[in-house]
Amino acid sequence: MAKILVTGGCGFIGSHTIVDLIENGFEVVSVDDNSRSSINSLDGIEKITGVKVKNYTLDLKGFEATRNIFVENPDITGIIHFAAYKAVGESVDKPLFYFENNMFSLINLLKCVEEFNVPYFVFSSSCTVYGNPDAIPVTEKTPTKKAESPYGATKQMGEVMIEDFSKVANANTILLRYFNPVGAHPSINIGELPIGRPMNLVPAITQTAIGKLPKMMVYGDDYPTRDGSCLRDYIHVCDIAHAHTLALQYLIDQKNTSKCDIFNLGSGNGVTVLEAIKTFEAVSGVALNYEIGPRRGGDVVAIYADNKYAVEGLGWNPKYTLEDMMSTAWKWEVKLKEEGK
Numbered sequence: 535m536a537k538i539l540v541t542g543g544c545g546f547i548g549s550h551t552i553v554d555l556i557e558n559g560f561e562v563v564s565v566d567d568n569s570r571s572s573i574n575s576l577d578g579i580e581k582i583t584g585v586k587v588k589n590y591t592l593d594l595k596g597f598e599a600t601r602n603i604f605v606e607n608p609d610i611t612g613i614i615h616f617a618a619y620k621a622v623g624e625s626v627d628k629p630l631f632y633f634e635n636n637m638f639s640l641i642n643l644l645k646c647v648e649e650f651n652v653p654y655f656v657f658s659s660s661c662t663v664y665g666n667p668d669a670i671p672v673t674e675k676t677p678t679k680k681a682e683s684p685y686g687a688t689k690q691m692g693e694v695m696i697e698d699f700s701k702v703a704n705a706n707t708i709l710l711r712y713f714n715p716v717g718a719h720p721s722i723n724i725g726e727l728p729i730g731r732p733m734n735l736v737p738a739i740t741q742t743a744i745g746k747l748p749k750m751m752v753y754g755d756d757y758p759t760r761d762g763s764c765l766r767d768y769i770h771v772c773d774i775a776h777a778h779t780l781a782l783q784y785l786i787d788q789k790n791t792s793k794c795d796i797f798n799l800g801s802g803n804g805v806t807v808l809e810a811i812k813t814f815e816a817v818s819g820v821a822l823n824y825e826i827g828p829r830r831g832g833d834v835v836a837i838y839a840d841n842k843y844a845v846e847g848l849g850w851n852p853k854y855t856l857e858d859m860m861s862t863a864w865k866w867e868v869k870l871k872e873e874g875k
């Protein structure tokens with residue numbers, strides 16, 4: 535059974551990916567300092583899979599501590615690297631905090647890949663690397679643009695570092711560019727746990743609907759889109775998770791066409807903010823208390839994926855609808871309230 539190290543394993547996408555890996559026959563070890571996640575996610579994973587996953591609670595910026603994971607687990611076959619700070623707004627206020635955390639942790643991991651000859655490395659990247667695209671949908675060949683935030687810059691720099699590293703290392707690597715991951719596992723045992731006021735749209739919607747937030751702001755309705763609000767490609771977190779399992783299998787089966795393949799992980803459907811809200815209201819039966827406010831700095835007007843390369847190359851078949859995304863996100867929010875969280 536191939537052993538996979540998942541960094542950020544207690545986080546939103548990391549925890550869902552661990553479930554999918556286990557369900558597909560992989561052994562998993564997690565590393566997460568829980569600075570932006572809860573160790574309780576491992577209980578949710580155990581409820582779903584019956585497996586108690588070991589987590590190394592440490593900061594990947596510490597090289598010796600990071601290296602020790604590989605000393606204790608010399609049979610690590612692959613790494614999926616999620617652990618990073620990801621709040622766009624915070625990164626604008628604290629660029630060095632983001633560069634230090636996101637880049638030092640990646641460099642330490644790549645040094646371990648080299649020293650311990652880990653064959654496969656999958657990197658959590660983002661559609662943010664495309665900036666404001668000139669044409670949509672975007673393909674993997676769409677030129678990247680100057681990042682709109684230091685967070686986006688860390689994803690772009692991460693991609694460059696991994697691509698250059700892969701040219702001289704034995705490891706084969708994959709960059710997965712997520713669009714907007716949303717929703718929760720259908721079992722409702724794991725889901726998104728934003729810390730503080732949610733930055734992202736769907737947790738802002740569900741927290742407003744449950745009454746945690748008094749109201750929600752729609753950041754602008756004067757954009758050149760079909761209803762004036764920004765357009766995005768929302769993709770269920772379980773579809774994103776399964777793509778990671780497929781990406782590892784793709785490398786293990788040596789199907790990769792280069793040492794650093796890139797895949798867009800989006801549904802291929804563009805949805806506006808107002809359409810997302812309307813879908814949530816229809817699914818939940820809750821009328822959302824929102825108002826139109828000013829645009830948010832750094833927001834991309836419109837982006838959605840051409841996901842053909844991932845569908846054909848990885849054999850990926852995103853199956854969750856926007857309604858599924860909203861209903862699972864809402865059920866998760868209701869459960870958090872029942873648990874007093």
Ligand code: WQD
Binds near residue numbers: 713736
């Ligand atoms: C989506 C749309 C907002 C909140 C970023 C990163 C991306 C990924 C996801 C990490 C925008 C609007 C939001 C609200 C709103 N990061 N909105 N009111 O900015 O597309 O992507 O987060 O995984 O890499 O770039 O996602 O959910 O923040 O915003 O109107 O209260 O919803 O303006 O148009 P975004 P988002």
